Amino acid sequence: MASPRWLDDDEQATWRALIATIGLVEESLDKQLQRDSEMPHAYYMILAMLSEADGRALRMSELASINNYSQSRLSHAVARLEERGWVRRDPCPTDKRGNIAVLTDAGLAALVESAPGHVEEVRRRIFDPLTSAEAHQLGVLCRKILAGEAGARPTV
């Protein structure tokens, strides 16, 4: 391997701030959702994604890629959601090895009930401290990072 491309001081500060922001998002949203709706944030995101999809259904692989979840993390979460009766898994009509996750009526009801408290927490933690222009800019930067990922050379 070539000499490491160490981060300079400004990059290091950015990186630390990003890591702390990630910690803030995960801990605070999880805490609010667990407290008020008895679900972790990952479950909420899965329900929300399904609710917006055609027929309230998505292939497991699509569901994983939207949030950059690993397959194992997603499978574990969906299994828990099935136990609650909020999601069911159907065989994929076009791919015999694949599965489709489908949001049930009970799952939609759970999502609708938890949404107001969740959005308030998101606003308070992320959007209230930023101006509209800053929030927009944050989205632009995240999308650039995500696009870089899509075009990144493979690790192998």
Place this chain on the structure above:
Amino acid sequence: MASPRWLDDDEQATWRALIATIGLVEESLDKQLQRDSEMPHAYYMILAMLSEADGRALRMSELASINNYSQSRLSHAVARLEERGWVRRDPCPTDKRGNIAVLTDAGLAALVESAPGHVEEVRRRIFDPLTSAEAHQLGVLCRKILAGEAGARPTV
């Protein structure tokens, strides 16, 4: 509760991009560190924080607050690091109920060995897709979110 302050389309897009970026950071850094150094990213961060502290030691509460980890998440990780001989816990001299986490020589060696591969992954995923000005701006926005958190009204 007052009527929910729903996100508008632009905010929704920003929020989704941030969530996906968080997923990218967590999955990709964890994957690289697990593969090359057999540790999750949370362990790396704890070792790195300790390595930069005076006497390579920090109170457990300081260590939790730096990354916005919950106490339970941090305690679990530090217990695993103790098992590997990378961290030890000493009683806090100024607070009988508190503990100090101390980086051992073996822990420092593990950090030094894993650092080049980790920093390359951070560069590739986060900094390579951004210009220097954009990376700086990302840090500014994250620090604003974190400062908002510090001044936020308590959830109770």
